[in-house]
Amino acid sequence: MKETFNFKNAGNAETLEINFGPQHPSTHGVFRMVVQLNGEKICGLKPVFGYLHRNHEQIAENLPYAAMMPYTDRLDYVNALANNFGYALAIEKLAGLEVPERAEYIRVMMAELARVVNHITVIGFMLNDLGAFFTPLLYAFRERERILDLFEEITGSRLMCNYLRPGGVKRDLTDAHLAAIRAIVTKFPAFLKEFEALLTKNEILCMRCQNIGILPVDAATNAGITGPVLRASGVNYDIRKVDAYSIYNRFDFKIPLGQKGDAYDRYYVRVLEIRESLKILEQALAKIPQGDIVNKKAFPLLKMPRNFKPPVGEAYARIESPKGELGYYLVSDGTPQPWRYHVRAPSLINLTLLEEMCLGQKIADAIIILGSIDIVLGETDR
Amino acid sequence: MTFSIEEVKKELAVRMPDIKLRTIRDSLLIENPENLPRVAVFLKENPAFLLDYLSSVTGADYLNYLESIYHFYSMAKKHGPLVLRVRVPKHSATVPTLVPIYRSAELQEREAYDTFGIVYEGHPDLRRLFMWEGFEGYPLRKDYAQEDSETLETADVSWLEARGVTVPAEMKQKAQELRDSGERALAQKPLKPRN
Amino acid sequence: MGFTKNKAGVDTPLRTELAKKGVVWTTLDFLYNWGRRSSIWPMQFGLACCAFEMIAAACARYDIARFGAELFRASPRQADLMIISGTVTKKMAPQVVRLYNQMPEPKYALTMGACAISGGPFIDGYNVLRGIDRYIPVDVHLPGCPPRPEALLHGLMELQKKIASQEIQKTAWYQKGLKREFPIPEFGPNGLIPKFNPEVWQPSKENPRREHYGQTILVGKKLKAPDLELAAAPQPAAPGAAA
Numbered sequence: 001m002k003e004t005f006n007f008k009n010a011g012n013a014e015t016l017e018i019n020f021g022p023q024h025p026s027t028h029g030v031f032r033m034v035v036q037l038n039g040e041k042i043c044g045l046k047p048v049f050g051y052l053h054r055n056h057e058q059i060a061e062n063l064p065y066a067a068m069m070p071y072t073d074r075l076d077y078v079n080a081l082a083n084n085f086g087y088a089l090a091i092e093k094l095a096g097l098e099v100p101e102r103a104e105y106i107r108v109m110m111a112e113l114a115r116v117v118n119h120i121t122v123i124g125f126m127l128n129d130l131g132a133f134f135t136p137l138l139y140a141f142r143e144r145e146r147i148l149d150l151f152e153e154i155t156g157s158r159l160m161c162n163y164l165r166p167g168g169v170k171r172d173l174t175d176a177h178l179a180a181i182r183a184i185v186t187k188f189p190a191f192l193k194e195f196e197a198l199l200t201k202n203e204i205l206c207m208r209c210q211n212i213g214i215l216p217v218d219a220a221t222n223a224g225i226t227g228p229v230l231r232a233s234g235v236n237y238d239i240r241k242v243d244a245y246s247i248y249n250r251f252d253f254k255i256p257l258g259q260k261g262d263a264y265d266r267y268y269v270r271v272l273e274i275r276e277s278l279k280i281l282e283q284a285l286a287k288i289p290q291g292d293i294v295n296k297k298a299f300p301l302l303k304m305p306r307n308f309k310p311p312v313g314e315a316y317a318r319i320e321s322p323k324g325e326l327g328y329y330l331v332s333d334g335t336p337q338p339w340r341y342h343v344r345a346p347s348l349i350n351l352t353l354l355e356e357m358c359l360g361q362k363i364a365d366a367i368i369i370l371g372s373i374d375i376v377l378g379e380t381d382r
Numbered sequence: 383m384t385f386s387i388e389e390v391k392k393e394l395a396v397r398m399p400d401i402k403l404r405t406i407r408d409s410l411l412i413e414n415p416e417n418l419p420r421v422a423v424f425l426k427e428n429p430a431f432l433l434d435y436l437s438s439v440t441g442a443d444y445l446n447y448l449e450s451i452y453h454f455y456s457m458a459k460k461h462g463p464l465v466l467r468v469r470v471p472k473h474s475a476t477v478p479t480l481v482p483i484y485r486s487a488e489l490q491e492r493e494a495y496d497t498f499g500i501v502y503e504g505h506p507d508l509r510r511l512f513m514w515e516g517f518e519g520y521p522l523r524k525d526y527a528q529e530d531s532e533t534l535e536t537a538d539v540s541w542l543e544a545r546g547v548t549v550p551a552e553m554k555q556k557a558q559e560l561r562d563s564g565e566r567a568l569a570q571k572p573l574k575p576r577n
Numbered sequence: 578m579g580f581t582k583n584k585a586g587v588d589t590p591l592r593t594e595l596a597k598k599g600v601v602w603t604t605l606d607f608l609y610n611w612g613r614r615s616s617i618w619p620m621q622f623g624l625a626c627c628a629f630e631m632i633a634a635a636c637a638r639y640d641i642a643r644f645g646a647e648l649f650r651a652s653p654r655q656a657d658l659m660i661i662s663g664t665v666t667k668k669m670a671p672q673v674v675r676l677y678n679q680m681p682e683p684k685y686a687l688t689m690g691a692c693a694i695s696g697g698p699f700i701d702g703y704n705v706l707r708g709i710d711r712y713i714p715v716d717v718h719l720p721g722c723p724p725r726p727e728a729l730l731h732g733l734m735e736l737q738k739k740i741a742s743q744e745i746q747k748t749a750w751y752q753k754g755l756k757r758e759f760p761i762p763e764f765g766p767n768g769l770i771p772k773f774n775p776e777v778w779q780p781s782k783e784n785p786r787r788e789h790y791g792q793t794i795l796v797g798k799k800l801k802a803p804d805l806e807l808a809a810a811p812q813p814a815a816p817g818a819a820a
């Protein structure tokens with residue numbers, strides 16, 4: 001079937017349409033874009049989605065609420081725990097469940113560790129796109145493996161943690177786990193320092209990233225762009241602060257903001273966010289109380305039953321995932337399966353302005369811009 | 383949330399008395415979908431609300447009608463959400479687009495069009511987002527019939543034979559039988575969802 | 578997996594004795610296969626979640642380079658092995674088959690993860706292909722969701738065993754009339770056309786899934802829509818209110 005892309009100046013003899021992906025080493029999975037070029041300059045860009053459309057929403061409508069939790073891991077597979085968090089919040093909102101204090105602390109700690117893992121991976125991949133083939137990624141993955149080991153010990157799985165439960169978490173943290181988290185928190189700044197010494201003032205990185213893919217503030221808010229990409233443009237909007245969901249209002253942390261909104265700012269905002277996450281982890285480690293990890297009143301068997309039936313209603317819960325605002329919209333009809341389940345995926349919506357950001361740039365810069373937006377195809381296409 | 387749904391309703395009733403609104407739980411139903419852009423512009427520009435950020439656009443199938451649901455927040459005043467919904471009949475599901483007002487609706491409206499068949503009138507580039515052009519049906523509607531992927535149909539058999547692939551006689555016969563009975567090979571579904 | 582070992586023709590004690598004198602006695606098959614299996618070039622081709630475990634396997638900790646397979650090539654023309662790492666959707670399947678067709682002989686395919694084998698957890702989806710082996714032959718299946726990097730290394734070693742068991746005289750790609758171009762499926766109105774290639778894969782006679790659950794897919798029909806307006810009365814502030 002012939003595909004049509006409504007390029008503005010289609011048919012111009014000087015332009016050339018080329019196809020990137022879905023199998024391309026720098027499109028982070030199976031993302032595809034059709035780029036219209038004039039020489040080396042981009043004059044049109046159309047993303048094509050759906051190569052990893054796994055029917056997340058259809059499957060959810062036929063599964064019990066509890067059975068959907070492992071699927072949320074597979075949305076954004078770099079930080080599974082943040083996805084669990086959003087889904088658990090949505091069910092808690094729908095059913096009016098409360099979460100014990102200790103579970104809240106564990107959740108926040110796991111979500112922040114996931115944020116660290118995500119940001120460090122993204123920076124590694126973005127530099128990979130720059131042409132620093134694999135070296136920064138190797139450093140990044142070395143640290144990532146340390147945290148994944150911890151995840152494996154706590155949750156039972158490296159990547160697909162499936163750890164949070166509506167009304168609590170799956171397993172308690174022992175003192176050894178807390179000590180391991182503390183060890184990561186104390187050792188990580190040294191690694192970050194090393195990483196930054198390699199990168200932040202690196203001339204090549206600066207030349208390739210500064211003033212590339214500038215995202216103006218007005219356009220960003222209007223296009224619903226969230227997360228580090230929005231904050232790099234200088235908009236102070238972090239759902240951890242705005243909604244103060246879970247117990248984020250108890251922690252003292254700052255929101256790093258960029259000035260220009262170029263690819264370099266997006267890189268640096270992520271580095272700073274890792275530092276803030278470590279700060280939150282430190283505070284959480286100091287304050288974590290003893291107690292239950294699951295809401296025992298709602299679930300006496302310490303887990304959500306398979307035929308759990310929330311009351312008829314709807315709920316929209318959103319969290320600050322490392323990619324942006326991750327929202328879950330649930331409609332319950334009083335049966336064990338949701339009537340409607342929708343994921344508001346930050347990776348998808350952050351791509352709305354990809355064309356505008358790339359216009360007038362060189363083709364090699366489009367790769368960096370895409371890398372700096374940070375998409376994961378599991379979430380983009382769902 | 384620094385405003386209540388009643389405040390919005392009252393304010394809208396004063397400014398735009400011709401728009402019929404109904405409160406459903408914590409959301410506002412706009413009875414006539416044509417009025418949606420006017421309400422959105424009002425909410426975006428009114429200094430009391432300043433809902434400059436359209437977080438989520440999605441559809442839902444309620445068997446008798448389709449719904450398009452919008453979640454608004456304010457980045458400037460850091461409040462929200464305000465949930466708007468419009469209902470359209472299944473046979474003529476057209477809702478005016480919000481893309482000129484909120485760019486963030488662009489991909490999400492395409493997604494709702496892809497999965498529910500809600501046509502957003504005035505959308506600059508309304509194509510299927512996930513599925514390919516030429517895909518039939520709207521897969522998240524409750525009455526969508528999914529194909530059975532284990533049974534070949536005559537279209538498959540003729541396609542394969544045109545490319546020199548030998549199809550076992552058994553499969554060919556089954557495909558012919560299906561064609562004669564005028565049915566498609568559909569996935570079997572239980573009548574009730576599991577409990 | 579039972580692979581027959583290549584016979585060198587000379588018994589082992591004599592061969593070791595000769596090796597001490599600096600005479601290496603081997604078969605061409607062994608030498609050829611040793612070269613091939615020790616430098617497998619996989620295709621740099623990540624589909625979904627499993628791709629991350631593939632990258633982790635390529636990084637320093639698991640270090641797939643120990644097995645000679647670290648050179649991930651982005652072009653199918655330079656690759657020997659296609660690691661199908663993740664869910665193959667119906668929209669992606671034609672591309673996967675085309676890439677496989679573009680790889681030069683001898684070529685191998687390794688499915689990584691439950692999704693690529695059978696659809697895995699996403700098997701009920703309308704856009705999910707129930708296993709890439711419907712269109713192309715697969716040499717190693719690697720279960721797991723996702724398989725750990727160690728599992729990928731194990732799968733690679735299994736593939737090496739398979740390569741070591743092949744004989745030049747009998748291998749398919751040196752024979753006449755080799756049919757290794759697989760027809761690329763096309764997009765149809767309800768899914769792919771054809772649904773599978775019967776020369777490569779055929780549905781099994783007994784369907785355990787159907788026997789267990791009583792139907793092919795677990796999608797249940799819901800006949801009554803929830804009425805949010807009606808149910809609002811008993812529970813006024815349950816959803817939405819708390820931010």
